[in-house]
Amino acid sequence: MKIAQITSGYHPDFGGIEGHVQLLSEALVRRGHQVTVLAESRQPGLAAVEWVNGVEVRRFPAVGRGVCRYPLGMLRYLRAHAGAWDVAHAHNYHALPLILACLARPAPLVLTLYYHGKGHTALANLLHRVYTPATRALIRRAEGIVCPSEAEAALVSRTFGPDPRRMRVVPTVVALVDAACADAELPAWAEMRAPACLLSVGRMESHKRTDRLIAALPHLPTGYTLTLVGSGPERERLERLADECGARPRVHFAGRVSDAELRAWYRRAGVLVSLSEAESFGRTIVEGLAMGCRVVCSDIPAHREFARRYPEWVTLVPADADPGSLAALLDATARREAGAPPDVQPYSQSAIADAMLAIYAATARFGALCAPQEAALEVAGDAYRHS
16 A cells, blocks of 8 residues: 655654654555655755655655744645555644645545644634634545544544544554563563652643642652653743752753663653643653553543543542642652553554554545445454453
8 A cells, every 4th residue: 555644744853743653654664555754844954855764755845933834845746646645644733734735635635633622822822713714624524534532532523523434543653662562671670660750751841731740849758859851942941940949959851862761761760740731642651651650640631541541550630739739649649559560552553553554444445434335444443442
């Protein structure tokens, strides 16, 4: 099968969507399929066309900033090569390549929106008021919509009103699941665990609410430390906050780290904390679970799914919890004995690739997921929910 992946960024760009598209594309190539990735070119010096681990990557120079970046030549290329692929999969509603794919329709089209329902800045919220109504008809025309969580599927359904028969829920690939399952040192992880080591992983943006975690640290016993992995526009403000509340000696700003370093931090951490106000999935939660961390996370729809699935491992914290209450919850979680290791195989690269292949095959063959002949897709596409 010839598959186009249309996305805002791709390796070596860093991020959850970028990593998911790369891992999915490479898994499809290993299964014998031809994959072409069309992405914005965000970094100087990258080749316009190259092959990366068997994936054809075509990059288009982007002009503008943030959600307004426009990939020059991508729309023209999509239209010129219409029919070159059996199916096209466009990612990320909050960037223009997905909309260009909807306009060009180069092949039967599958969308993954990663839709949060709102922007995370005043400008983004203002743009959403115009952007969402203007794109509703384009979204509805897609042959298939894949959402990484039930929570996002419900939000997409309310906002855009697509045919529910054309929607599927398949989580994103979490690379550390495969690494954890293949790691022969798994029995030794408990010896490395430090219950009083708190860990937060992700881009430092305001909606991640890492400030709440830092503010809670002074309310915890002095033995507790906090490691923040990631970078972003909020870092300087978070460093000032740590200084102001007297917690700076107990906060380690690790920045961006290698995969090996990230795995080491997950192995050491007693509790992984994610207090984000909006997520379509929870990649770091799955990573933490795969590495044996207890998890404390914000009480948002996407996170509730993990709390239901892994009640012994995942604890929700209310949005209105004050620093003292949050600290008490973190302390209780760190002291609690963990139950049986959680089963995170449904989030592995092979499981997700199999589910997506079933969706691609049905879309390419029948032109829409709701075609009656592909009833077997219901089992393949949703199998992770029942595993």
